[in-house]
Amino acid sequence: MDLIVTDDYDALSRAAAERIADLIVTKPTASLVLATGETPIGAYRELAATLRQRRADVSRLRVFQLDEYLDLEPDDRRSLFGWMARTVLDPLGVPLANVVRLDANAPDLAAACRAYDAAAAAGGFDLAVLGLGPNGHLGFNEPPAPPDAPTRAITLTEASVASNGPYWGGADQVPHRAITAGMSVLLAARQTLLLVSGARKRQILRRVVEEPATPDVPASFLQRAANVTVFADREAWPSPPPARAANPSAGRSA
Numbered sequence: 001m002d003l004i005v006t007d008d009y010d011a012l013s014r015a016a017a018e019r020i021a022d023l024i025v026t027k028p029t030a031s032l033v034l035a036t037g038e039t040p041i042g043a044y045r046e047l048a049a050t051l052r053q054r055r056a057d058v059s060r061l062r063v064f065q066l067d068e069y070l071d072l073e074p075d076d077r078r079s080l081f082g083w084m085a086r087t088v089l090d091p092l093g094v095p096l097a098n099v100v101r102l103d104a105n106a107p108d109l110a111a112a113c114r115a116y117d118a119a120a121a122a123g124g125f126d127l128a129v130l131g132l133g134p135n136g137h138l139g140f141n142e143p144p145a146p147p148d149a150p151t152r153a154i155t156l157t158e159a160s161v162a163s164n165g166p167y168w169g170g171a172d173q174v175p176h177r178a179i180t181a182g183m184s185v186l187l188a189a190r191q192t193l194l195l196v197s198g199a200r201k202r203q204i205l206r207r208v209v210e211e212p213a214t215p216d217v218p219a220s221f222l223q224r225a226a227n228v229t230v231f232a233d234r235e236a237w238p239s240p241p242p243a244r245a246a247n248p249s250a251g252r253s254a
């Protein structure tokens with residue numbers, strides 16, 4: 001696990017976008033799983049501009065949805081697919097036919113989750129772009145989540161309902177159930193970027209990077225995954241303290 005600390009959110013967004021663009025330019029048929037949430041929005045904006053500049057071909061990318069609320073009507077404004085379309089798919093120009101969705105309206109959810117895992121496992125993810133829940137979740141892999149957790153339906157913890165409340169006008173607006181890409185497929189990604197910004201993520205990020213991996217902090221299992229880079233801004237990883245991270249390469253500044 002590599003930790004890159006940037007001066008601020010804009011620098012974090014630029015650095016992450018550069019990484020994502022490099023992969024797309026090198027491998028235009030790449031499979032990506034892309035988080036929603038606020039943190040990656042800046043990186044996606046930068047990425048759209050960078051890809052235009054570099055005249056990259058996005059027509060053959062494959063994009064997997066990371067998580068989705070359950071119990072919504074298909075056109076509900078709270079759908080995370082809608083969020084993903086607005087913040088990344090449309091700005092990049094990724095054809096919707098190339099998107100593997102988590103189908104919250106499938107008549108058989110368990111079968112839909114198995115189909116997602118099979119599609120993900122077929123080629124594997126070349127890149128996972130993930131955010132960090134304030135309770136350490138990845139996607140909606142709520143704690144406790146073991147590293148072999150499959151794609152599945154879950155019930156949100158109170159902490160996640162509260163932390164997502166501001167996005168939808170209050171905690172009472174947040175759906176209580178969701179489906180999430182499983183830990184197993186996420187941890188198998190060939191490259192992972194974990195984007196972390198802001199003081200409210202400070203404590204949980206230290207646990208992710210420095211403490212032994214535990215189901216109580218699902219993101220801590222990234223310590224054992226291949227080719228993981230944590231991009232944190234100084235708000236999330238203040239300097240000092242000196243990092244005594246799970247991996248000696250952690251603690252680098254950018």
Ligand code: GLP
Pocket residue numbers: 035036037038039040066067130131132133134138139140160164
């Ligand atoms: C949300 C989502 C995650 C997201 C994370 C962080 O609850 N389920 O996919 O990455 O929490 O969100 P944010 O970047 O807005 O802090």
